[in-house]
Amino acid sequence: MAAPVPAQVVPAHTTLPLLIITGVRAVDPAQRLDAVVDVVMEGGSISRIGRGAATQDLLQSEQAMVVRGDGLLLLPAFIDMHAHLREPGQEYKEDIASGLAAAAAGGFAHVCAMPNTRPVNDTRAVTEAMIARARSVGGPALHPIGAITVGQRGQELTEMADLKEAGAVGVSDDGRCVTSSAVMRRALEYASTFDLAVIQHAEDHALTEGAQMHEGAISTRLGLRGWPRVAEDIIVARDVLLAEATGARYHVAHVSSLGAVRILREAKSRGISVTAEVTPHHLTLTDEAVIGYDAVCKVNPPLREQADVDALREALADGTIDVIATDHAPHSSLEKDCEFVEASPGMLGLELVVPVLLGLVRAGNLPLGRVVDALTRAPARVVGLDAPTLAQGARAELCLVDPEHRYRLDPSRLRSKSRNTPLLGRELCGQVCLTMAGGRIVFVDPLIEAQRSAPQAPGGAGS
Numbered sequence: 001m002a003a004p005v006p007a008q009v010v011p012a013h014t015t016l017p018l019l020i021i022t023g024v025r026a027v028d029p030a031q032r033l034d035a036v037v038d039v040v041m042e043g044g045s046i047s048r049i050g051r052g053a054a055t056q057d058l059l060q061s062e063q064a065m066v067v068r069g070d071g072l073l074l075l076p077a078f079i080d081m082h083a084h085l086r087e088p089g090q091e092y093k094e095d096i097a098s099g100l101a102a103a104a105a106g107g108f109a110h111v112c113a114m115p116n117t118r119p120v121n122d123t124r125a126v127t128e129a130m131i132a133r134a135r136s137v138g139g140p141a142l143h144p145i146g147a148i149t150v151g152q153r154g155q156e157l158t159e160m161a162d163l164k165e166a167g168a169v170g171v172s173d174d175g176r177c178v179t180s181s182a183v184m185r186r187a188l189e190y191a192s193t194f195d196l197a198v199i200q201h202a203e204d205h206a207l208t209e210g211a212q213m214h215e216g217a218i219s220t221r222l223g224l225r226g227w228p229r230v231a232e233d234i235i236v237a238r239d240v241l242l243a244e245a246t247g248a249r250y251h252v253a254h255v256s257s258l259g260a261v262r263i264l265r266e267a268k269s270r271g272i273s274v275t276a277e278v279t280p281h282h283l284t285l286t287d288e289a290v291i292g293y294d295a296v297c298k299v300n301p302p303l304r305e306q307a308d309v310d311a312l313r314e315a316l317a318d319g320t321i322d323v324i325a326t327d328h329a330p331h332s333s334l335e336k337d338c339e340f341v342e343a344s345p346g347m348l349g350l351e352l353v354v355p356v357l358l359g360l361v362r363a364g365n366l367p368l369g370r371v372v373d374a375l376t377r378a379p380a381r382v383v384g385l386d387a388p389t390l391a392q393g394a395r396a397e398l399c400l401v402d403p404e405h406r407y408r409l410d411p412s413r414l415r416s417k418s419r420n421t422p423l424l425g426r427e428l429c430g431q432v433c434l435t436m437a438g439g440r441i442v443f444v445d446p447l448i449e450a451q452r453s454a455p456q457a458p459g460g461a462g463s
């Protein structure tokens with residue numbers, strides 16, 4: 001058979017003529033698939049998948065690159081419908097190239113970029129420039145989210161027809177809430193004529209002025225001004241009523257409170273067209289992380305209490321929350337290594353999704369199939385993309401994961417330009433080894449690939 005190829009000769013950003021992954025556990029909710037299979041990719045598409053799909057003929061082909069998949073997981077590549085790539089305007093924090101590199105390393109084939117750039121993405125010109133930049137970089141596909149209001153000032157609606165035509169897949173004023181009921185109503189009506197989801201950052205700013213963290217016992221103890229849950233709940237409740245009145249598609253970004261979960265559950269039970277997302281950090285961390293005043297844990301909406309975390313997990317499991325989105329929010333040491341009250345909110349997400357979520361799966365908090373669905377089909381529905389799948393005939397958009405690989409998160413391994421994650425130096429378990437997007441390899445982990453390429457024991461898979 002053809003020898004496994006070491007990482008340094010795996011050409012990133014190219015299509016391999018014949019790539020075979022043998023004996024891998026493939027999980028694809030779109031096909032209700034969870035089984036050990038071989039996967040054969042030819043010319044960037046999945047030509048065969050199933051037990052014994054890697055025939056001796058194929059394995060012995062001159063052109064074949066063979067990856068042994070034993071002990072690994074193969075998943076459809078992910079869609080992140082909520083990331084901040086900071087280009088244009090704040091390239092010292094992140095840019096489209098570094099953001100997409102981080103996404104590829106995290107297992108993503110598609111990234112939606114929020115419009116709170118400088119200038120704000122409220123025009124066709126900015127949307128087009130972002131897409132052109134991403135195309136020149138290669139890697140995962142970038143799909144801009146346009147602003148709801150001009151300059152994200154909450155007043156005048158953007159020209160959504162233009163934004164959509166240029167490639168925007170949704171609208172949001174993320175970072176700011178659309179607080180005016182009148183503006184939100186018109187935004188929902190207008191966006192629905194273009195079938196764009198309106199993505200709300202739910203925060204009643206009148207209730208969160210000067211807020212630094214979740215309002216509760218810990219904010220009192222730390223002497224920091226709090227953001228009460230009700231500031232989120234009020235907006236979600238109002239918007240659900242507006243969604244019902246307009247029939248428009250409404251999506252709540254980064255849900256963090258148990259009250260918002262309750263409102264969403266009731267809205268869905270009544271058939272209102274609402275969807276919602278949760279971040280990996282809101283699923284795993286509480287306001288206790290802020291004790292010690294480490295600004296790395298300052299994030300909007302704030303990390304809340306265990307009761308909220310439990311409600312979010314339950315809501316994700318039962319489908320009340322549809323999507324897992326990272327809210328990847330890179331900030332430099334300028335914005336983070338300072339007084340807590342001066343620091344900017346936000347933390348990294350793209351490269352940490354796999355270890356964080358596999359931790360929840362391993363602990364029995366969420367089924368793996370539901371997690372994969374929330375990272376693929378669910379966001380695809382909200383933003384109108386084709387979800388990556390492992391089905392025969394599909395374009396190869398997948399990620400190969402070593403679920404047992406343990407490592408300490410070293411800052412040097414992050415592709416992001418920023419370092420703002422509380423997981424630095426922590427022991428993690430679960431590593432993306434390979435990501436394909438648009439039929440091409442966009443990421444190979446050098447360390448893992450070198451290990452996997454070591455000579456096989458006789459009788460091993462694919463021999």
Ligand SMILES: NC(=O)N[C@@H](CC(=O)O)C(=O)O
Binds near residue numbers: 084176201298327346
């Ligand atoms: N999540 C954050 O804390 N910050 C985001 C804005 C946002 O998502 O609201 C950012 O742009 O930095």
Ligand SMILES: [Zn+2]
Binds near residue numbers: 174175300301
């Ligand atoms: Zn936000």
Ligand SMILES: [Zn+2]
Binds near residue numbers: 082175
């Ligand atoms: Zn955001």
